[in-house]
Amino acid sequence: MNKTDNQHSTMTCIVCPMGCHLDIEHTTKEGNYQVTGNQCPRGEQYAIEEITHPTRMLTTTVKLNHGNVTRLPVKTAQPVPKALLYQCMQQLNQLEVEAPVKQGQVLIKNLLNTGVDVIATRSA
Structure with a gap:
């Protein structure tokens, strides 16, 4: 993750070789997120998971x-x-x-x- 403030984050997607630059906006108090910059649906899913519950293979x-x-x-x-x-x-x-x-x-x-x-x- 590159930049974070209370309502906005940016990161580079690592799901595929495209390396999309993602902007993640926290849109409501219910925890909804709006992701832009992704070329495929996997980028949106990756960004939300990375913000809410980051995991790694060990x-x-x-x-x-x-x-x-x-x-x-x-x-x-x-x-x-x-x-x-x-x-x-x-x-x-x-x-x-x-x-x-x-x-x-x-x-x-x-x-x-x-x-x-x-x-x-x-x-x-």
């Missing part, structure tokens, strides 16, 4: 014991709330996984009560 590595490598790449199965990224990383930094592991295997179910699982992104 990718990292965790310690792997008894494997042919020492670190295992992992990711969240769905995006997690942006506000919880630091706490998610703290929990993942504590995780040690025993080999063998299969790609797609759930390593943590319901990370920080978000309803999102952490999965292995390769076999090891």
Whole structure:
């Protein structure tokens, strides 16, 4: 997000390669938003979600014991709330996984009560 005041925000859409410059106007007290500058409907949805409930996919590595490598790449199965990224990383930094592991295997179910699982992104 580039600019924010009480009623107006601007950002660049990252949903597709177009990179539309979005203007988001908070139009009413009920929480309605008017988005302009988007070339497709996905841009409007992205802007509203980014203003009201920003989320991010989390990718990292965790310690792997008894494997042919020492670190295992992992990711969240769905995006997690942006506000919880630091706490998610703290929990993942504590995780040690025993080999063998299969790609797609759930390593943590319901990370920080978000309803999102952490999965292995390769076999090891």
